[in-house]
Amino acid sequence: MKALLLLCCFLASLLLSGQAEVEDASEEAPLRDRSHIDKTLMLSEDKPADDYSAVLQRLRKIYHTSIKPLEQSYKYNELRQHEITDGEITSKPMVLFLGPWSVGKSTMINYLLGLEDTRYQLYTGAEPTTSEFTVLMHGPKLKTIEGIVMAADSARSFSPLEKFGQNFLEKLIGIEVPHKLLERVTFVDTPGIIENRKQQERGYPFNDVCQWFIDRADLIFVVFDPTKLDVGLELEMLFRQLKGRESQIRIILNKADNLATQMLMRVYGALFWSLAPLINVTEPPRVYVSSFWPQDYKPDTHRELFLKEEISLLEDLNQVIENRLENKIAFIRQHAIRVRIHALLVDRYLQTYKDKMTFFSDGELVFKDIVEDPDKFYIFKTILAKTNVSKFDLPNREAYKDFFGINPISNFKLLSQQCSYMGGCFLEKIERAITQELPSLLGSIGLGKNPGAPNCDKTGCGETPKNRYKKH
Numbered sequence: 001m002k003a004l005l006l007l008c009c010f011l012a013s014l015l016l017s018g019q020a021e022v023e024d025a026s027e028e029a030p031l032r033d034r035s036h037i038d039k040t041l042m043l044s045e046d047k048p049a050d051d052y053s054a055v056l057q058r059l060r061k062i063y064h065t066s067i068k069p070l071e072q073s074y075k076y077n078e079l080r081q082h083e084i085t086d087g088e089i090t091s092k093p094m095v096l097f098l099g100p101w102s103v104g105k106s107t108m109i110n111y112l113l114g115l116e117d118t119r120y121q122l123y124t125g126a127e128p129t130t131s132e133f134t135v136l137m138h139g140p141k142l143k144t145i146e147g148i149v150m151a152a153d154s155a156r157s158f159s160p161l162e163k164f165g166q167n168f169l170e171k172l173i174g175i176e177v178p179h180k181l182l183e184r185v186t187f188v189d190t191p192g193i194i195e196n197r198k199q200q201e202r203g204y205p206f207n208d209v210c211q212w213f214i215d216r217a218d219l220i221f222v223v224f225d226p227t228k229l230d231v232g233l234e235l236e237m238l239f240r241q242l243k244g245r246e247s248q249i250r251i252i253l254n255k256a257d258n259l260a261t262q263m264l265m266r267v268y269g270a271l272f273w274s275l276a277p278l279i280n281v282t283e284p285p286r287v288y289v290s291s292f293w294p295q296d297y298k299p300d301t302h303r304e305l306f307l308k309e310e311i312s313l314l315e316d317l318n319q320v321i322e323n324r325l326e327n328k329i330a331f332i333r334q335h336a337i338r339v340r341i342h343a344l345l346v347d348r349y350l351q352t353y354k355d356k357m358t359f360f361s362d363g364e365l366v367f368k369d370i371v372e373d374p375d376k377f378y379i380f381k382t383i384l385a386k387t388n389v390s391k392f393d394l395p396n397r398e399a400y401k402d403f404f405g406i407n408p409i410s411n412f413k414l415l416s417q418q419c420s421y422m423g424g425c426f427l428e429k430i431e432r433a434i435t436q437e438l439p440s441l442l443g444s445i446g447l448g449k450n451p452g453a454p455n456c457d458k459t460g461c462g463e464t465p466k467n468r469y470k471k472h
Contacts, residue, residue, distance in 0.1 A: 030296045034114060036307070040314040041321075043180045052325055056090050058441060059329060063089065066433035067336045070426040073418060074343045075411075079395070079403050082215055084335060087157035093324050094186050095317065096213050098238060099223035101192025104254040108223065108292040109136065109187050113179050116294045120177050122189060132171045133209065134189040139176025147172030161212065168204035184321045188213055193234045211241050218327055219320045220248045222285075225255045226267045231274045239278035249285040250316060251275070257291040257301040264289070264302075288313045325445050333438040340430050341393055344383050345400070347415040352377045367409050371401055 038044045063084065070076075077083045097105040106122040113136070115121040120142055122134065135150070135158070147169035151162040161172065171191075190210065191202075214220065220242070242249055253271060256264060268289065279285065290306040290313070297303045320327070349370060356366050356377075370377055374397055383389055419425035 031294050032296045034294075036311055037112065037114075037314060040311055041181060041318050055325055055441065055445060056328075059332060059438075060086055060089050062433050062437050062441070063332055066429040066437065067332070067339060070343050070418070070430050071339045073413070073426060074339075074346045075403075075407055076339050076342050078407060079342055079399060080338065082335075083160055084332075085154070085157060085159060087155055087159065088216065089328065089332070091157040092184060092186050093218040093320050093327070094188060094213070094216055095219045095221065095320070096188045096190070096217035097221050097223060098190055098210070099192065099221075099252075100225075100228040100235065101194055103192065103223045103225040103228055104292060105192070105221075105223050106134075106189055108221075108252075108254065109189055111292050111294055113177070113181060113187075115177070115179075120175070120179075131191050132173045133191070133213070135172070135174045136182060136187040136189070137174060137176050138179065138182035140178060141176070142178070143176040145174035145176065147174075150174050157216070161209070164204055164209055164212075168209060171202075171204065184324075185317070188217070193232075193238065207237055207241065210238060214241055214245060217245075217248060218324075219250065219317065220245065221250050221252055223252045223254050224271060226253070226259055226263075229267065229270050229274050231278065236278060239275070246279065246281050246283075246285060249279075250313070251285050251287040252292070252313070253287060253289045255291050256289045256306060257298045261302070286316070326442060329438055329442045329445075333434060336430055336434050336438070337393065338395075340427070340434065341383070341389055342395065343415060343427065343430075344387055344389065345379065345395070346412055348379050348382055349374075349400070349404070350409055350412055350414055352379060353409055363410075367404070371404050374400070 097109065099105055104124075107124045110116050110121045110124065113120075147161070148166070150156055150158045150172060151169055153159065158172075158174075162169065190213070191206075222242075251271070253268065259267060268287075271287070272284070275284075288309045290309040291297060292310070297306055349367075352370055353363075353367050356370070357363060370379070374380060380394055380397070383394070384391055415425075415427050418427065
């Protein structure tokens, strides 16, 4: 017993001495110059924030009058689980930080916002420290907002999170910070991925919550460090959820100044080797290699390379902020296209059902046969042949088995019956929004015009129309 006590005392003294050495080292380490952050993100410029309220108000009106009626009539939210709120339409761009535990996500946020050694800083450490989803927003003063309050506030874009249960809301926290960058963007810090942890141990559907944030993020930083390159089941599931969002993904190899040149090259190759089976695209996401924390780069490392990589990442972030309205309008238009395709498919299922029904038919068996094998009745091929729909935009056939399992076909009306004398037809309104109203609103932003003013002809403005959907 005495020997055990002596061993415990010895280990405690080692731990305390090691901690003291780390603290002394951090005090002696010179801090990095931050002027490039303020310059690249234009934080030092004392100009008033752009007023986009008129554009957002018109975008909200287009959504409510031309898109939402068809969305609600054909219960699109039960297929995609993506309900758009007014708070989401008017929200700032969202930057999401994902990755394994203790790779430097919270430290990176502290560094970008200059929160180190302030009462605003996020807690960091070598052990898994972030157990909550932390949303950093702008506010006049430092303020912490509980998850239940954020979900209850309809003015914010987080009210749909209530569907994930009270256990999750206890793991959701909002922090308002009076920082200039947060006037233009919102940061979301997430719990680190721990491969030996099961979903039920978290107490809430972690993957579903991640999917909610992924669907709404304008930029997604997936952070790694040289010691955590292994890919387990939870990380594999995360990349599966990122399918279709490759243009928003940026891979960050953090803490790069801890490695010598040769080892850094090996780690870089190992990172791609690990991620290659998970990112099945011809053009892989951009990878940034640097060290995102306030201390200066370690000696005899590639300082110039790391600084250029950091500036490139900041320019990427600034581009997302500058293109806020264009991205928002493009997102609503993409949503409208998906709603239209869903309505056309439900209408086709319903029309086929009505055509196959006879006086002696069993309606349940008839429709079950249609749902089980839609290709037999040319459901999807008819949509491709008769409408302006790309085959790459068609949803999964299997999804409609679940959809019609909870939504009887008798609950829906044909599109031809979704018309009124005063309001017009739902299909015509959403098609007009897709082909005319939203592109017109997008073009008015690009030309710096008042969105409420009459638009000139497509080629009569004296300027060549620009394709705002094209990525440069």
